[in-house]
Amino acid sequence: MKISRYDEIARGVNAPIYEYYARKIKKETAVVEGVCLDVGSSGGYLGLALARITDLEFIFLDVSADALESAKLHIIEDGLQERAKTLLADVHCIPLADGSVNLVISRGSIPFWQEPAKALSEIYRVLTPGGAAYVGGGRGAPEMQALIRQEMARLGIEWPEMPGHTGGSGEGGSGHPPQRDYRAILKQTGIPACKATRGDDGMWIHLWKQI
Numbered sequence: 360m361k362i363s364r365y366d367e368i369a370r371g372v373n374a375p376i377y378e379y380y381a382r383k384i385k386k387e388t389a390v391v392e393g394v395c396l397d398v399g400s401s402g403g404y405l406g407l408a409l410a411r412i413t414d415l416e417f418i419f420l421d422v423s424a425d426a427l428e429s430a431k432l433h434i435i436e437d438g439l440q441e442r443a444k445t446l447l448a449d450v451h452c453i454p455l456a457d458g459s460v461n462l463v464i465s466r467g468s469i470p471f472w473q474e475p476a477k478a479l480s481e482i483y484r485v486l487t488p489g490g491a492a493y494v495g496g497g498r499g500a501p502e503m504q505a506l507i508r509q510e511m512a513r514l515g516i517e518w519p520e521m522p523g524h525t526g527g528s529g530e531g532g533s534g535h536p537p538q539r540d541y542r543a544i545l546k547q548t549g550i551p552a553c554k555a556t557r558g559d560d561g562m563w564i565h566l567w568k569q570i
């Protein structure tokens with residue numbers, strides 16, 4: 360899907376999805392100030408939703424310069440120039456100092472990471488002691504998915520495949536990345552405090568860096 364179309368849907372019919380995960384991340388991590396890194400941010404949708412309900416400052420990181428152009432536009436639209444910046448980089452080699460980020464968030468990007476164990480170790484490296492990461496993907500709670508699916512049908516938008524996050528067939532097909540065993544991947548990293556859950560609102564990895 361072209362970035363502009365993805366962007367239109369993310370800022371439109373899919374906006375409640377980002378609000379849902381922003382609320383969930385705030386509740387589960389309780390990190391509400393300091394620096395938040397949104398990895399594979401694309402237009403910054405998740406971070407921008409979290410900015411509305413916290414005092415965090417944001418770094419939107421993506422390998423795509425085009426995606427970050429739309430993030431820059433949204434930062435201005437949302438009046439967040441003082442609290443948000445973009446960073447063109449690869450999650451496998453994050454150009455930030457050790458212990459410099461309080462919260463890492465990422466939605467819909469991990470299936471595309473070539474070496475997820477290396478990327479998760481990088482995320483852990485940049486976390487401050489006491490910091491947390493929430494990484495994964497999904498389309499919100501089932502009742503929300505049903506409403507959005509209805510609205511997409513009304514608008515003539517095709518319900519997109521969500522590779523690598525939910526159960527069921529089709530994953531790994533149609534050129535999508537294969538579904539991975541994230542618990543085994545987390546074990547490889549040796550990160551002491553972490554969990555991977557797969558539920559009706561998607562697949563999420565939660566990491567903590569202990570003080």
Ligand SMILES: C[S@@+](CC[C@H](N)C(=O)[O-])C[C@H]1O[C@@H](n2cnc3c(N)ncnc32)[C@H](O)[C@@H]1O
Pocket residue numbers: 369398399400401402403404405420421422423426448449450451465466467468471472473
């Ligand atoms: C499906 S989009 C998800 C965008 C957004 N987070 C959302 O929830 O709508 C995946 C994003 O991950 C980015 N990405 C893929 N591989 C990456 C990597 N190795 N490092 C950083 N970003 C990456 C892509 O450029 C793309 O913008």
